[in-house]
Amino acid sequence: MFKILQNTFRVGTATADYPRLAPRLAEQFRGCPEFDFAAWSDARPAAEACPTGAIAIHDRKGARHVTVDYGRCIFCGECEAATAGGAVRMSRKFELAATERRDLILTAEYTLRSDGTHAELKSSVSGTNAEEPGKRIAEAIHHLLGRSLSIRQVDAGSCNGCEQEIVALNNPVHDIERFGIHFVASPRHADMLLVTGPVTRNMELALRKTWAATPAPKVVAAVGACGISGGIFGANYASLGGVDAVIPVDVYIPGCPPRPEALLHGILLALGQMRQRA
């Protein structure tokens, strides 16, 4: 017992105070890619290299339509490596959670050239940037936490990558319980479902039942590229794709897997949603 206490005092406070303080990110950390649409002269190599189809191009009648979907992106950096000239760069941004699926999609329209490259950016839409930075959400949180938030995690077909980071939310470094947020064993005790995907054919019914067993008002967060869109698996004979193909989703948390701070940011965003609804 003495040893245990001694060790605890020796270690001191392990908790990183996100979102009050910015997290300590390694210089090498890959967040989402960023696109300089005006400088981007050829989207084809990036689209070809993207493992999940997050970058897509549609050429029609002398015009090129490019979409970038952060809900499919696994932050691998292949688009940056494939693109010359620095129009695509990996950033260290990870606070990407959004309440609308369309907010995760960027689009750009170009004039198509005969050699296959494109020019003259005609328009670009970069989502609606609905996401609030974690810090602002944290300030708002004091208002809401007259009550606590109970989360039921549901793995609807994940590879277990997201689960690892969700488990990490409970360790002393990320310590989600300091917000009064805790994970519960039954959907009947939950305010929120934190769902990873892709939703497999074999988990569809279990997910529907879990959702039905969660009392209203409830919020659902779809976690990770697979939870949002099916990710690299997409929809196939065994997978239905993203969580919103099966149950309504309130918050989308991109990443592969989202780092614990990104999950926390998304959960706090969802809590804001819940306040609006209550």
Add this chain to the structure above:
Amino acid sequence: MKTLLKELLARFPKQIRSVEETVSGQSVILLNGPDATAITRHLLSARQARLATVFAEDRVKAEGVFYNYYVFDRPGDAAWLMLKAPIDAKHPSFPSVAAELPAVNWQEREIQDWFGLEANGHPNPRRVALHDNWPDVHPLRKNFPLETVLPPFEGERHVYRPAHGEGVFQIPVGPVHAGIIEPGHFNFSVAGEPILYLQLRMFYTHKGTEKLFERLPIRRAVFLAESISGDSAFSHGMAFCQAVEQAAGIKVPARAQFMRVILLELERIANHVADAGAIANDVGFVIANAHAGRIREMVVGLNEMLTGSRVLRGMTAIGGVRRDWHQEQVEAIEKTLAIVEREFHNLMAIIESSNSTRERLEHTGILQPEKAAMLGVVGVAGRASGVDLDVRRDHPYEAYRHLPFRVPVYQDGDVRHRLQVRIDEVTESIGIIRAAVAQLPGGKHCAPDRPIPPGRCALSAVEGWRGEILHWVRTGENNCLERCKVKDPSLNNWPAIVEAVEGNIVADFPVINKSFNLSYSGTDR
């Protein structure tokens, strides 16, 4: 290997058609027909071989047959031995070996479900990989399109074996569990507290992975390999790259080989540390889990610095690794390891000093060595039950042949010793990484990009933190694959949990399960 091939040719002249050799020097014995039972029996009994995996391939369009492949591992031989048994498309069945060899029980049924090849004489031929509510489809046949839309799921049809007797009842658990873990179903038959019999049902997370490998260009498929089992992203990614490299004859630069070893061992340390905490947590020793979580954060922080990802994603590549390290990154390895080593020893001292924790771990969930061998258990769970296997030592790959380490093996087979194997391995891994850093050569971190020739086959093996990971590929046209077989160690180890929990109380199931910590996604794919 040569003498063994000669002996087999002399002994089984009627069964063996020829001996093929692949680009990577792999010997493959082609049989005349689907019956591999006699040779399998001989290899197992007279040659102490182990059947590591059996899997199928649809070559109907190209060659008019299906093939079953049997992969054998022999003590003292670094080369794998493969049997290749053709199965006529008009008579889609093969003689089962599962009755004599429970290790391939699930794997033969998987072939039944996914390829529609009947395992004749299988002791329990029910579906395993496709659930009972699935229509009669065989997804890994070439004429089954990946995007097939199946009729919606209409409810459970699986019938569990009933349990009768006074005070005997059944407890269904899952697929949605109480903790933050993957989905599967456990049906406990209990008499009071002790578990009489556990029935497992997996494949809830089946997401068409092996089929999808036949669609994606190889370079993009590396990222799919990283998503087979998220806690083993690097091991599976690397096993896949290694298979493609062998098939294509790509030489991985020495620097990349050492970098890969360092990352594989970091994955092992991160998972073993987390498991040590989780095992303590499951018997109520929460403070140990808190320390373990803190130590794991140090390791994944280092991962992020070395690869840009806390869980080592997006680093492995065909031909090496995607990004080189500068001196500062290399120095960070030792700095972090020194702290991790000290903190991990403190943590173990805390666990050791808690009598009530030790009490719960000792003699709990015993997997007898005979049963472990019979079920083909590998990895941590195997080594805790006397199965002395480690791919890094037995089939050295990458830079492991230059790095000394010890393989811990115990005979006790309880939770305590599955923990002990992890503790020993963390120490060994730290030693391996230190030696690899000291020897880290200069030069390129990746072989130059070039097209992958079609029609090449190769088998690759990696000792993931959980155990032996096997990938087998056949390359196709346009830098794509014809087939990718994935064998996660969990597939063999799940049935061992059934044996380990027998007679234990239900309340000990979580800690027993955690001490195996098997991958659902790696099993289900």
